[in-house]
Amino acid sequence: MARLLESLGALKKAIASRGWFRDVRLVYQGFGPLGAWMFRELLPVSHIVAEYYGEEVQTYLEEEDGATVFSAEKESGVRHNDSTLFNRYYYPDRGEAIAASLNRLSGRVCFVPFATTPGLEEFLFRHGSRYHLLQNSTIVQNYFDYKARLAWSAKEIGIPIPPDSLVTLFGALDYPRLADAFESGFVIQVPLSQAGGGTHFAFSPDDFGRIVEENRAALGPLFDKTQVKVTPFLPGPSLNCTGCVVNGAVALSPPDIQIVGDPHFVETPGQYIGSDFARNDFEPEHRRRILEITARIGAWMGARGYRGNFGVDFLSTVDGNNRVKDIFVSEVNARLVGESQYMADWQAMAGSVPLTFFHLAEWMNLDEITPAEIAAYNASLPPIEGSALLLYTREKGTFRAAGGISSGIYRFDGDRLVRLRDGFLLSQTRSADEFVITNGIPWDGLVLGHPRYGDYNVFLCYLLTRESIVQPGNWRLVNDRWRRRADLVYAALGLVPCPPRLLPGEKA
Template structure:
């Protein structure tokens, strides 16, 4: 068993509108509290197993929909009262998925201990344009050819000559590929330019036969701990029609040589050391593009915060009796000593199912959130449980969005988590996953009525 007793007397509050972002350590740290805006069946599942959750929607059903981010949630009077009551005179530690200025101000105002980096240092590394310039200066061998400028000032013919068609335009900020644009011709360029003429963008060469590798890392004291690489799920038609939209990740990464893994680990450590010199501490993750035609590796993005995979990844770490990177993150901010021993062999996959039509994934909207087993083409509901690290072979967790939530095109409608791999060697979903997605709608309706 891992000894977490050094955190026994430290009240920690993870502030997140969505409970899914705050999961990971809720069952292993005795004074770890999740503060979320919106109700989700996971709220009751966590409480059932002894986790502590404050859900604002349970008492503020109308006002909660005005809260758009963790900073606004932290500033709500009922949240502040809850933190004060549970802290019992001790200084509360505040976690959040992504730094923002509101959290910086509130933590300073109320004397909270902020357990994430400042919004200023996050911007320095996470902004795609800033990081593009960093890779160009410090990691030229892993820099993807491109340019930066206001979209309205850039010339299509020049871009076409330098990068050839098609090429890719990205804004400085965006989530899951939603501000990444594929430019196939001058009309695509002019349409985008007309909408966002003053937007600072990076324009890069399009790699027509590539895949994305990602990892989770943590700066702890003088060390940079680097997790095993995963392959990003994107360009999979069953999950999204947009090839740039992220639809999950799988550990281990397929078709990644040991040599390439060593290069990715080495570059990740060097990036972490560079960040540490600027005062950055704790969790971050990197994205790498690998060109399958040439084998060349490019350093793509820096998620200078907790990553989208952090909760799921943490559960897998705990399932292997490995000290999670989140624990090293907390120890870094509390200046606590933990022996450095980190080399887990992570196996697991997280699929994000996005809306591509009104009916394509109706089944997942009908199912309860919980644990399932796939028997031939039918889903067997095993119970309202959530702990990916405890799953057995051929078991899955399905987490659906709220039934009354309005879901836009390419937004998440459900996620599937498993301790199995989900891709074959052709980068396609395995047959059992296709069966899971296509399991008949009637089964889902029967399960939802149990």
């Protein structure tokens, strides 16, 4: 049985011979449809419910793979920054059509959402027991996502959090006292958020005033009594590790470097813009420590009812040579995480079992996956060859992409972007000179940004490469090579302004 997890090939043979997923009809829900590919090495994906769309979704998921895709963006022709609209209204609006399509399937219809939403839970409740949820409920997710909880429990778990961290109320924040306590600046985190949306950096009275004003407007009468976590600003890079609670153990991924808030790409300091697995330059002690902490957190979560994949974000300090010195836990993401979407492909490139398999194993009660086998898997994690860089619009407005860029395998000839062939995965490249433009590339007719008000930092696409993308001397920033390449791709997208217009049903 130890050979079961030795390689992806061995696992695929076991899946086929034992029929683990034979009658499963998988439904993936997430922001981007291509996230479904994290399970595609293991079983077909029947249906996808997503916010975004893209030319590559039609080409590779719908036409080639035969998946049925329900997409809010496809139907509205608009991509904007407010995902709460999709989470809240898509199932009430489109649930009957989704159910009608699913009811034509035989077998067990199993939903694996990136993160469970109240809309999905209501849909599942109203459509009976034939649909199965292979993910934690929103109540369980929110329990662990709550930013203050990890700070409260850090001593119990035995994990380091940033020194002098405090949990208080928004209404009790006092800038002079915080500025005295945190001379290099501080970070305020609201209880529940994703992709850096609830993380605010304060380096001046003006920063603090803006944070208070924005959150007072958003929270209204709840502002004064909303709990927040305040930590010192730490100058080191953001790090990450993904884990999976499975059968009484915790499976782990290799750690990676997260790029957050690089001002060359985004205006928001906490905005996630990419991950670098290719650097593979952690000190052995730091790598061991990250894996150990992730396992501790996973065991703590599992003992309190959590199941499946989760992510841990880390903060760090640096020494005089700008190398990572001390590592601290920032937060837990109780769901599938951004890295999951492409890490499965990169693990498959190395012949390794994707971590997403363990999520399925836990929720489908595959008892053959034992703690001893998981320990052996964790002890032999191979290095991963891959980095991802996300591109966003760089000014507020409403745009369309007129450049005619499509998903595919590309390379650069000097400053000239050369499309080599079709493709949408890093595993489809043949050398480090090739890279991929993929995942949500604006399609003909798509409006980027709220048609009436416009938006900042609207997501455009992913660039996937086998190379490291961080600066060797400063892992917080993208290196000059990939800044230049990102700029060239951004220019090739050919963004042009769109005139303001109303959304369907909206009044002037």
